[in-house]
Every structure is written in structure tokens, then in C-alpha cells.
Amino acid sequence: MLLALDVGNTNVVFALVEGEAIKARWRIATDPRRTADEYAVWLNQLLQLEGHSRDDIQAVIISTVVPRALHNLEVLAEKYFGVTPLVAGRAPVEWGMALDVDEPQNLGADRAVNAIAAHALHEGDLIIIDFGTATTFDVVDYRGAYKGGIIAPGINLSLDALVSAAAQLPRIAIAAPENKSVIGRNTKDQMTVGIYWGYIAMIEGLAARLKAEIGRPVKVISTGGLAVLFERHTDVFDAIEPDLTIQGLAMMYARAHISS
Incomplete structure (x- = not known):
């Protein structure tokens, strides 16, 4: 194995x-x-x-x-x-795809591996949203070329910054709210609204801007440990691939193994 x-x-x-x-x-x-x-x-x-x-x-x-x-x-x-x-990224497991960005050497390995896996699993232009320490948006065109993307603070990072900078705010767990109300009735609920629905708004807004700029039909793929947290309250995702990076690594290994 x-x-x-x-x-x-x-x-x-x-x-x-x-x-x-x-x-x-x-x-x-x-x-x-x-x-x-x-x-x-x-x-x-x-x-x-x-x-x-x-x-x-x-x-x-x-x-x-x-x-x-x-x-x-x-x-x-x-x-x-x-x-x-x-x-990953070193011989004999080079990326094997075009990195159409200004600084290809600075692309994170996880984002490159995700792009490889997403292109293998889904046809057409893609936006890959990875929910990790940072929340990243990666654009892969229908030919499999990596075109660039967006880096935003991860939801846990945002919450940690908020709590550490505001002495009277409690530490809360990040969870999908039971209802869609955005009017918080107490401090905890108001923080949940700000963090959770604020993130939903960011995801949907940035995905919409990326789609408009790409100008062709686009499929949105989500991955990362927190991807399922947002699935209940947004229809922005076309597919959720929780193991995208691992799948990409397995694909790269298989490709190198066959070529050797």
C-alpha cells in the first residue's frame, strides 16, 4: 500500500x-x-x-x-x-500541468495537488475552494492549466484573531446555525452570525466574481476539513471532495510508478 x-x-x-x-x-x-x-x-x-x-x-x-x-x-x-x-513537485513526481501564474515556484504544494486531482475528476473550468488554515480559491481551466486564485484567512484563524483582540468576547465553537436568521440575540449568537454567515457571504461573493471573470461555465469543488460545515446553507458547491489532496497524491504516485 x-x-x-x-x-x-x-x-x-x-x-x-x-x-x-x-x-x-x-x-x-x-x-x-x-x-x-x-x-x-x-x-x-x-x-x-x-x-x-x-x-x-x-x-x-x-x-x-x-x-x-x-x-x-x-x-x-x-x-x-x-x-x-x-x-510532490520534485522529480519524478513533477506537477505535469501548466502553472500560468507570475510566481509558479511559490504555489503551495497542496494547491497544485488539489488542481491535479480536481481536473482528473471533473471536466471543464473549475474553482477549487480549500478550507484549511487559510481558505484558498484556485482556478483551473478546462485544459488543466492552473490560472491563479485567492488566499483568504481561514475561519478558525479569523475567529482566533477576533477573540484575542477583543477582551470581552468569549471563545465559541464554529458550527452551522440551526436557522438562517442573521439577527443575533446575544453575544454568542452575534459572533456565530458574523463568523459563519460572514464566511458564507465571502465564499459566495468571491466565487461569483471568479465565475464572472472566467466567463465560461464553471464547476465549484470544495475540499478541506471544514467543507461540509458550509454545505447545509449554500448551494455554491457543485461537488465536495473531502480527500482531494490525498487523491491527487495517489494519482501522482501512480503516474510516476507507471512511467518508471
């Missing part, structure tokens, strides 16, 4: 992939100081709980937006799984 690692600013997702099927997935907080040995102890226990062992893993592929975390994960693959990991 393939062990696919999606290293984000907040979490690292470990996923066991066999063919096109994701057999298991686990999350751990991103910490560049975490050693290969620490990862191995944690991961070995989880593998056993799912009925697997280290011997089941024949390959490792990594996508990371945290360069400092890469070395220890490479050591993990080599020391505990006996394989040299593939790193």
Missing part, C-alpha cells in the same frame, strides 16, 4: 491508499520538531488498530507546505518503511 502524507500548516494527514481506495486516515498536529521516531511510535499504534503493519507499506509520497517538517518525514520513510519517499 501507499502511505500518502499531506503536511499542512495546522495538521499532517497520513492516509493508507490501495489503488483508488483510501483504507485509513489519521491526523496529527504539524510540528517541525517532531522526530521520525516520534512519528513512528504514533503511526505504528494506529496501523495496528486498523489491522495493518509497517510491512504493508511499499511506498511513501509527501506533499508539504511546511518545508521544515519534511526532513523528519523523509527519515521516517527511510528508517521505518525502508523506502525513499517521493515529494
